[in-house]
Amino acid sequence: MTVQSSISLRGNAAAIFAEAIAAADPAQSLRQRLQSNPLPSPEQGGRSILIAIGKAAPAMMKEALQHVQGDHVALIVTHSDNRSEVPGATVLTSGHPIPDERGLKAGRQIIALLSAARKQDQVIALISGGGSALVPAPVDGLTLSDKIAVNEVLLSSGLDIVRMNLVRQHLSQLKGGGFLRHGSPASSTAYILSDVIGDDLRAVASGPTALPIGSHADARRTCIETGIWHRLPKAARTHLEKSIPEHAMAVEATNILIGSNRISLQAAFRCAMQTYRAEIVSDALIGDVSDAAEQIFRATTSATFDRPTALLFGGETTVRLRGTGCGGRNQELALRVAQLAHERTIPGNWVFLSGGTDGRDGPTPAAGAIVDAGTLTRIRTTGHDPASLLESNDSHKALSLSGDLLMTGATGTNVADIQVFLLGTNV
Known part of the structure; x- marks a missing residue:
């Protein structure tokens, strides 16, 4: 059997990853679900009232506008890397992963649009990963x-x-x-491209159309038990210390999943099976x-x-910051795997790819x-x-x-991370 070179393995790993991204194409995923x-x-x-937030927002809105009928208004909030003009919609950009002033203004525009909704209106939300940081709308106080400080603590926790x-x-x-x-008494329907493992729709973009993950007290307890409580700004601690009853929803949304990490992982598997x-x-x-x-x-x-063998993984890891360097969870995971493979030795040629399906890993390109x-x-030389490092x-x-x-540029979608480990033969 022919031994696969590292160069060919690298090309194959990138191709398998590309298939995973293609399976999360937001326009195609929404089009299929709308059937x-x-x-x-x-x-x-x-x-x-169509509102799209997240890294896949422009593509999802462009597709949705081809299906909407009658009087409508459309607003998009996305990351600058994913910005594209969508005829018939207002397009706003804001910061990710760190919220910024643009996002604060975008959040206010969303609240104003929703607050004007009447009972006979229909709110249509198009939600994808990244929406949480893109539309900060801090609670009073x-x-x-404060929101930026909270986000930095959470991302490094x-x-x-x-x-x-x-x-x-x-806190939002x-x-x-x-x-x-804010949209009550209008009815709401959401189409969701999930970047959360297990597809808990309460967690995608922090669940703007879903019931909260837990109570106010649960949020406070989580901060205390995980040791981040005293790292939070005082205003956040003050708010979380309040005794606040759970929100009573006047209406509930119809939440519809259109794509996920699991779907992309299956696409990667089908691609890998052709060779491995x-x-x-x-x-x-x-x-x-x-x-x-x-x-x-x-x-x-x-x-x-x-x-030749392909081992595939899907998920979203976390990094506990210890130093002042720059990177992201996928880059650090890849470097750690390379270190383990060097220490313990893997026979034959191999490559390992870890990538974010949105094309961005942490605050890096x-x-x-x-x-x-x-x-x-190569690093040591x-x-x-x-x-x-x-x-x-x-x-x-x-x-x-x-x-x-791994440089892909912004992909216009986001369904968490995919890992591909390709093992060549040693015979």
């Missing part, structure tokens, strides 16, 4: 600076996305069902990147090398990285120590030195 769940129409004399969004929901006017509260003996090892790769790297490496130890057996050596959370610099960054 069974068409856009609802407003009552007589009403109008449709919190400033944008190691908390999973569900617990992060639990806290965000109780739009999250945790805020669309419903393929296996989906996990569709819930979560938790700290160091633990995830160990889980991934263990999967390689049970693989046989009589034919990279989607992630593709590493191989030569990654650490530049005079740098991979372990020291990793300790400083400086995976972006390390992988830039080795030439292993």
Whole structure:
């Protein structure tokens, strides 16, 4: 059997990842779902209020506007990397992952639009990952600076996305069902592209059309038990200390899932099967990147090398910040896997890809990285120590030195992360 080179393995890993992204195409996913769940129409004399938030917002809105009938208004809020003009809609951009002043203004515009809704109107929400940071709408008593500080604490805490969004929901006017509260008494329908593992729709973009993940007290308890309470700004702690009853919803939304990490992982599997003996090892790769790297490496130890093999993973890991470097969860995961493979040795050629389906990994322009057996050596030849860079959370610099960054540009979608481990033969 022909031994696959690292170059061909790298190309194949990138192709498999591209198939995962294609399966999360927001326009196509929405179009298919509308065949069974068409856009609802407003009552007589009403109008449709279409609001799209998230990294896939422009593509979702463009498709939705081809199906809407009658009087309507359309507003999009997305990241600047994903901005595109959509005829018939107002397009706003704001900051991600750190909220900014533009997002604060966008949140106010959404609240104003929803607050003007009447009973005969129909609210149509188009929700995708990234929406939480893109439309900050702090509760009374919190400033944008407070929200930014909270977000920075959460992003560096190691908390999973569900617990992060639990806290965000109780500090926001739009999250945790805020669309419903402000849009009442109009009916609401949401089409959701999920970036949350397990597809808990309360957590996607912090659940603007869903009931909260937990109570006000649950959010406070989470902050205390995970040790981040005293890192939060005083205004956030003051609000969370209040005794606030759970919100009573005047209406409930119809929430419809149109795409997810699991769907993209299945597409990656079908692509990999054309060339490799393929296996989906996990569709819930979560938790700290160091633990995830160990889980991934263990999967390689049970693989046989009589034919090329593809081990696939989907999920969303977390990084606990220790240093002042720059990187993201996918880059750090890839570098950790490369380190484990160097220490324990994998026979034959191999490559490992970890990438964010949105094309952005943390505050960097990279989607992630593709590493191989030569990654650490290439870093060392530049005079740098991979372990020291990793300790400083400086995976972006390390992988830039080795030439292993995965650069896709903004993809216009977001369904969390995909990992591809390709093992060549050693015969």
